Structure formats: C-alpha cells, structure tokens
Amino acid sequence: MSIDRTTALVRALRREFDGRVVAPGDSGYDEARAVVYGGTADRRPTAILRPANAEQVARVIAVARETGLPLAVRGGGHSNAGHGVCDGLVLDLSAMKGIDIDVEGRTAWAETGLTCGEYLAAVGAHGLVTGFGDTASVGIGGITLGGGVGYLVRKHGLTVDDLLAAEIVTADGAILHTDADHHPDLFWAIRGGGGNFGVATRLRFRLHELDRVYGGLLILPATPEAIVSFVTEAQAAPEELSTIANIMPAPPMPFVPEEHHGRPVIMAMMCHAGPAEEGPRVMDRFRAIAPPLADLLGEMPYAGMYPPEDELHPISDFTNMFIDRVDHDTATTIVHYLNTSTATLPAAQLRVLGGAMARIPADATAFPHRQSRIMVNLAAIYEDPAESPLHRAWVAEFAAAVRQDDQGAYVNFLADEGDERVRVAYPGGAYERLAAIKAVYDPGNVFRVNQNIPPATS
Template sequence: MKIKSNLIDQIVPSISELRALFNGRVIAPDDPRYEQARTVFYGGIDCHPAAIVRVADAGDVSRLVSVAREAGIELAIRSGGHSNAGHSTTEGGIVLDLSAMKDLQINVQDKTAWAEAGLTAGEYVVQTAAYGLTTGFGDTGTVGLGGITLGGGVGYLVRKHGLTIDNLLAAEIVTADAQLLHVDDQNHPDLFWAIRGGGGNFGVATRFKFHLHELDKVLGGMLCLPATADTIASFLKEADSAPNELSTILNIMTAPPMPFLPADMHGKVVIMAMMVYAGDIEMGEQVISKFRSIATPYADMIRPMTYPEMFPPEEGGDYHPVAAGRTMFIDHVTRSEAEMILNRLQSSSASMAVTQLRVLGGAMSRVRADATAFAHRNSRIMVNLAALYENPNEKRIHEAWVTEFASALRQSDNGAYVNFLADVDEAQVRAAYPNGTWERLAAIKARYDPDNFFHLNQNIPPK
C-alpha cells in the first residue's frame, strides 16, 4: 500500500512500510529525533525530508535506491552532511543517511584499509593512527569520507601524498539500477575514473579501499601572524618553495575573540595558518623557522604531535555557520594581490570575512591531468572566499561582496574545486571539469545513470 506524505504532493511508500523494510531505522516527522536528524552542517538550509533512512549496509542502500526510483522520490545522499550547496538533504524526498556505516578494516601488512562511507575523516585517522598509518583527507574531522573522497580531497597531506583520490585503490558503488559494483582499475575502469573527482553523480559509494602511508608524528598546528601585504606574500613564497612534506592552509581573516590572541587584535585582520610538516621533525623545525621569522607571531601553536591531533573536537551540534562563499584557483599572490585582499576583507560588513589560500603542487601535481576526473593538477593556489553572517536579510550584501572579490582576484586559471562549490549554475559546475573532463563524465553518467536519478550533487547531466 502507498499513501500520500503530508510533506509532498507525490505518492510515496508509507512510513510504516519503510520502517518494515529497514528494520525501524527510519526517522519521520513524528519522531522526536527528526529535528536533529534533518539538520545539516551549514546554516541557512532548512529542508524537511519525508523520511531519513539510516542504512546499515550496502544491501540497505540498494533496497532504498530501488524503492525511491520505483516511487519517483527524490533521494539525497548524506555521509557527513557538509555539502555547501545543501545536497545532503531534500525537501519532501528521502535522505539516505550513511552515518551508521562505520566499519573500518585495516590491513597493516599491505598498508590498505577498507572504510565504509559513513566514517568521518577524524574517525578514520584516529583508528589508523593506532598503527602509525594514515590517509590524507581534508582539514575538518567531521567531514564524511563519502563526499570528500568523491570530490577529490585536498587537505593537510596534499603536497606529500596527493589528493584523497590519489590514494583510492577501489570502491563499492550502488548504481541507479540498484546494483552493487566493485570498481577499480580493472573492474568498471570508466566508473572508477569518474568517481575520482566527479562527485556523487554516479551512485552511492558504500565502501572505499585506501592506500595507507606510514606517519607517526608530524610537526603541526597553527601559526598566527600579523596580516600585511608583505607577510602574506612572504608566507606564500615560502610555502611554494618549501619541501613537499609541508602543506599549509593560510587563512587571512578577522580575528575571533580567542583567548590566545591579544584582546586588541579581536576583530582585526590577522593570518591564521594551519601547517603540517609530514617528515623528520628536526628538518621540519628548520622549515617552519622560516615562517616564524616572517614576523613576530601573535601565537605559535606548532609542535610535534600525532596526526589525529590536527583534527580536534569541533564546536557542538548547534554550530551551523551561514556564509556567502566562492572557490577558485589562482596562479600567484604578489604584494599587489595581498594588498587587494586586505582591502577587500576590511571592506566587508560580515561578522567574519575570510580569504583562504592553499599552495598546491607536490604529489598532487605529479599525477596526469586526465588520470582522474580532478583535472586541476597544474593549479598553483586554491582560494576560498567567505563572508559569515547571522542576519538572513544581509545575504544579498555579502553575496555581492564575495562575487566582486572573486572577480577582482581572478587570474588565468578559471577552474574550481567541486567540493567547495555552493549552490551554483551549470556554467560554474563546468569550471570544475575543464579540458574535456565534463564531456567524458557526461558520457559515463549516461551509461550508469541515464535518467539522472542521482541529481542532488554538483550535477553533470547525462549525454
């Protein structure tokens, strides 16, 4: 029997039928857990799914894909719920929630790990670190492995070990026809190419097989410096010429009221740089000393630590930032660009304005541009611009600010990193897939999802 949901004007399976199919792992609007379960990481996203199904295994995923397709119900896939564009949820459809799928099988001898897609990056690195091993993901512990992996994965080890997808050996994917496929270089190689950067367009990833690298201690943490045109340009110059063991994330931002900062710096623009040297600690100290000498630090928290310590516990579940943002690549930051960045940040009326700069290269750039669906191997610096705000009525102001900022900063590289794109149009999604990548992905999409069932993503229509 099928009944109408009170949330949508379409025929769907009844909640009782869903609960019977999935052993009660269904959260509906009548469930006291619903409000928390429907909430995603970013604020300003207020969707009301008809049901949230917390799948237990790949069999559940396959069944739910079949049910949703047969009934014509929109299906959102959620791993960690960090989609900037709100693709982790749906208005009136069903959320396929992978967060209960957290199995991790570590093969120490082969240095590989099979990880279910509901694990977070933090959970993965804590468990693998017990063996002195790790895989590089991003820079946030609560991000789900599903989303970050499928989009590429740019994080603290990008120059040393490449993108997350450069360490992906195989995956298990439930496709639109509800088949569970094992994909790697030998099995469905076209699909394996596509999921390494093509996002969630091709199915639901249930498990990933990753290569593990030996990594016991790192020299890591945050270095907070004065923000001037000279310090910004000097930092980026040092980051570009540093050994590949060093990956940095330079945040130029209005300083929050943190206890380690002088009170008179709160609300002023500073440099907050996250740094990881994944190599010999003594050598790392020599490398980091060049950054410490750029200017007298306001705070120096860089020290030898275990890699999981780079992923500290985050703010509680009530933290849901709202931001206007843009992502792009640029070629260089001289003193002139640095001056412009400072002027733009100081002109923002947002509660916090941020320019994030990540110097790339290293292992990431040694992979052929057409080897995976991530085509930005020669990009030099990844940029994220953001204005965080509380008042929804200010959205237009902050969107205009960040749009103008991005336009002023743009150089010869017109690309974009798909994992950092917000709710954008097709032209902006295409920027993530240049030089024939879009066309190749669209052809693969037509083979595996000709009806575009998986469309809640940075969508590549089948062709």
C-alpha cells in the same frame, strides 16, 4: 505526493528498514536533516533512511526510482550547497562504519558512514594514515569522491590518489566492485566526479606510515607584505609541508593579544610530515615573516591536526577558485575586502598546492586541476538570513577582484552556484567524459542532488 500516500510510504519504510527511518514529527528529525555549512538550506525530507549494508542502500535507491522522489546521499552532512538533504528521501550512511585494516599490506577497506576523524583514529592506532581534508567530522565518502585536498596534499597527493578500489551501488541497484581493472570508466569518474554515478558504500585506501608531524597553528599579522611572503615560503618549502592560510579578522582568542582582536591576521594551519628534526627549521622560515601573534607549532600525533570543532554552524556565503600567484596587488586586494565586509566573520583562505598532487597527469582521474597553484576559498559568515543578498554580492565582487588566468573551481567547495560553475570544475574535456559515463551508469539522473552532471544525450 499526497499526505495519505506519504504516510503510507513512511509506514512501509519503517516496516522494511526495522526502525532505521526518521520522519517528520520524530524525535531527532531536525538534527538528522541539518547540514553543515549549508547556508540557508531548510529542507524537510519525507523520510531519512539509515541502511545497514549495500543491499539496503540498493533498496533505498529503488524506492526513490519507484516513487520519483528526489534522493539525497548524506555522509558526514558537510555541504556548502546543502546537498546532504532534500525534500524527498535522504539516504543517511551514518550506520555503516565498518573498517578492515591490513597493516602489513598498508591498505584499508572502510564503509562510508565513517567520518575522517573516525577513520584516522582507527588507522592511526597502527601509525598509519590516509590524507583527507582539514575537518574531522567530514564523511570519507563525500570528500573522496570530489578529490580530497588536505594536510598531506603536497606529500602524498589527493585522497583519490590513494583510492585503490570502491564498492558502488548504481542507479539500477547493481552493487559493483570497481578499480583499475573492473569498470575502469566508473573508477576514473568517481575519483573527482562527485556523487553523480552511484552511492559509494565501501572504499579501499592506500595507507602511509606517519605517526607524528610537526605542525599546528601559527598566527601572523596580515599585512600585504606578510601575505605575499607566506605564500612565497609555502611554495618554496619542502613537499612534506602543506599549509592552509586563513586570512581573517582575529577572533577574541585568549592567546592573541587583545590589541589585535578584529584586525586582519593570517591564521595558518601548518603540517610538516617529514623527518622530525626538519620541522622546526622549516617553520622558522614562516616565523621570520613577522613576529608571531601566537605560535602553537610543535610535534604532535597526526590526529592533533584536527582540533575539536564548534558545534555552531552559522550561515555563510562561499565561493571557491584557483589563482596562479599572490603578488602585492592581490594581497592588498584581499586585505581591502576583509576590511570592508560587514559580515560577522569574512575570510579568505589560501592553500598552496603542487608537490605530489601535481605529478599525476591531469587526465588520470576526474580531478583535472593538477597544475593549479593556489586554491582560494572566500567566505562571509553571518547570523541574519536577511543579510544574505548583501554578503553574497560581497563574495562575488571579491572573487572577481582576485580572479586570474586559472578559471577552475574545486567541486567539493562549490556552493549552490549553478550549472556553469559545475562545468568550470571539470575543464579540458573532463565534463564531457563524465557526462558520457553518467549516461551509462545513471541515465535517468537519479543521483541529481549534488553538483550535478546530467547524462550525455546521443
């Protein structure tokens, strides 16, 4: 688009959206186009628009269709692939933060400009919760549409397992209510298929009673034996316990003994959402693996599982996969690769799955990995963009070394890795089913700035 046409478009958008437009040269433009964990993504949108309601969302979509400009949808701004921004139009939902809580009915309608932390604070005031991920600043829309794996995954399942209905604005500007009885094909697709089918403007969630949990941070030395034991205990633990084990060099934290700084540790986030008296007994199994380097476990409000976040977001190369087991050879390989990395912070994250998540049939939603046992995230975090090829190669080699029979991947944790990686996120016919639904609701692939599933052709 020429400079003159771009200038005219921005002027027209400013008039139409009453100041809800950020463009190049505006104060706050760089902040508004930043993405979290987006690697080296440095995209310069023509305009960033902040609609106030679903009707304005439909208008933004129409502008994208009329101009042919790419359209990115931004909730909380988290994206390993940098999909929250593009060199076109950015539909920023951050102004849409309404929430309507039915305390007696145990449901909530929430607009998708809310972050997980904002939603949890609102429902937590009533002793209620919906399971999201492990980071408060993530937008509720993006994590939900991709599945949602977090601190309650074994107790209550994925976020999509608590999704009861949604308001979706489709590529033709229609504002649809979708649930099990209305547009059931679309409702199936948005529960794991990502942002391929429209813009989710409101989501209706089931709420669970949960006031306090027993959990927090436990740090253990990361020997191969300790890693195997940790995973074994996590698999054998009651479903009330979900864990996220980050295996990484110990940062110079004041509560970690100095002689362990820079040495591999298991930094485990633990969340026991069962009876209060059972939490300490469950955690004692993990404390017995090795003398803890730090033990910050205790009873807390559920919101305490989401500590304040670092505002710095360095560059990272990242990949995601599932594995079936962590035996001594796998654990030894993990420690070896962490010790050979030259990144500022190399890490391997292990999430033991199962429980409520695994009891849902694989074809009930567009998240087909119900029987996957362990999710793995591998990352190299560094500061110099010139080092990217080196660290990307390390991540790829690491992934190849630990890969097992489960060839799947979780779409929410994919980076910009190509079409084949998107396909492995939807095995067992899920990809083909999603492509057919895409052809119905977005035949022109307007929503393509994502982990894209192109519409099926006849």
